[in-house]
Amino acid sequence: MIDHSLVISPAAALVFHLKQGFWLYAWPMMIGFLTILGYQALSRVVTLGTTKWPVVFVLACVVSMISLFGWVTMVRGIHMIPFYGCGVGLASAMMSRVYAITLPVHPLLKMRIIRVTWRGDLDGIERLKQALRARAAAQPGTDARV
Amino acid sequence: MSRTLIPLLALSGALWAQGPVPRPAPELKIGAAPVSNWRGRIVLLAFISTECPHCQRASGVFEQLLHEFAGKLQVAEVAFNPGADAAAFRKRFGLSFPVSLSSSDAAHDFLGIERGARLGTPQVVVIDRSGVIRAQSERLGSPILQTHDYLRELLKAIEAR
Numbered sequence: 001m002i003d004h005s006l007v008i009s010p011a012a013a014l015v016f017h018l019k020q021g022f023w024l025y026a027w028p029m030m031i032g033f034l035t036i037l038g039y040q041a042l043s044r045v046v047t048l049g050t051t052k053w054p055v056v057f058v059l060a061c062v063v064s065m066i067s068l069f070g071w072v073t074m075v076r077g078i079h080m081i082p083f084y085g086c087g088v089g090l091a092s093a094m095m096s097r098v099y100a101i102t103l104p105v106h107p108l109l110k111m112r113i114i115r116v117t118w119r120g121d122l123d124g125i126e127r128l129k130q131a132l133r134a135r136a137a138a139q140p141g142t143d144a145r146v
Numbered sequence: 147m148s149r150t151l152i153p154l155l156a157l158s159g160a161l162w163a164q165g166p167v168p169r170p171a172p173e174l175k176i177g178a179a180p181v182s183n184w185r186g187r188i189v190l191l192a193f194i195s196t197e198c199p200h201c202q203r204a205s206g207v208f209e210q211l212l213h214e215f216a217g218k219l220q221v222a223e224v225a226f227n228p229g230a231d232a233a234a235f236r237k238r239f240g241l242s243f244p245v246s247l248s249s250s251d252a253a254h255d256f257l258g259i260e261r262g263a264r265l266g267t268p269q270v271v272v273i274d275r276s277g278v279i280r281a282q283s284e285r286l287g288s289p290i291l292q293t294h295d296y297l298r299e300l301l302k303a304i305e306a307r
Contacts, residue, residue, distance in 0.1 A: 001164075001166075001167040001236065001281065001282050001283075001284065001288075002167065002280070002281045002300070003167050003280040003281060006280060006281075006300070006303040006304065007303055007306070008296075008299050008300055008304075008307070009299045009302075010265045011299075012293075012295040012296040012298070012299040013290065013296060013299075016289075016290050016293055016295070059256045061277050124242065134241075
């Protein structure tokens with residue numbers, strides 16, 4: 001309770017409320033979103049079956065550390081539950097539209113870059129299937145089905 | 147139905163109630179000296195629990211403000227948790243302002259809150275130079291009254307009155 005006759009600069013109160021809004025509402029949503037996004041992306045990369053185990057290990061470490069860091073820094077209370085749920089829901093809805101996540105080598109940069117193939121990208125899905133068939137055919141004894 | 151409901155509403159209202167702002171600050175002894183001895187200076191008074199992490203963090207903010215408003219501001223803390231060791235608290239957090247002990251009832255009385263009602267700590271009270279309370283935490287605590295930037299603006303506004 002503040003005496004309303006006092007003339008206080010609104011900037012300090014505004015900054016306080018913006019910070020509070022971020023930590024109480026936006027941060028739980030971001031953590032929920034990143035946790036699901038991270039674990040789902042990890043599972044997609046793992047199920048590709050072509051990723052080397054050190055990459056999987058590092059990815060899993062990073063994802064779990066981000067998730068735990070978020071939980072530790074989150075202001076835990078009843079009010080954060082819907083926002084955390086909203087973040088989880090958004091990430092799950094988004095990931096349900098993802099067909100595959102691959103790590104192809106970029107032709108110019110010569111390094112692996114994450115590529116997301118969306119379910120609506122029929123050409124991309126077809127290219128991915130062809131690439132997998134070609135790889136399976138090049139490795140005798142493997143299952144060529146995709 | 148209404149015979150039960152009305153007293154219940156009255157009771158809950160009494161439990162939620164707290165002293166209005168502005169109002170003259172009641173008398174309270176900090177150590178041996180009463181708060182009224184500090185008339186002519188702005189007083190930042192905090193009722194704390196020595197075990198509460200928010201109080202510990204806020205104490206650092208109050209110490210910083212004390213230096214920024216040197217000579218114009220008096221800061222004091224009153225610990226009212228059972229078994230509080232005010233001297234150890236002062237030493238641990240390097241506080242140069244007085245930290246005294248009080249009973250929970252005395253803290254509730256000063257804040258204008260029903261005795262026994264649950265309090266969020268720290269309960270921050272800002273008293274102007276004429277001894278009028280110009281700001282007070284909500285019963286369950288007001289984080290804005292623990293932030294350096296907002297308190298500085300509040301103190302400036304009280305100083306400019």
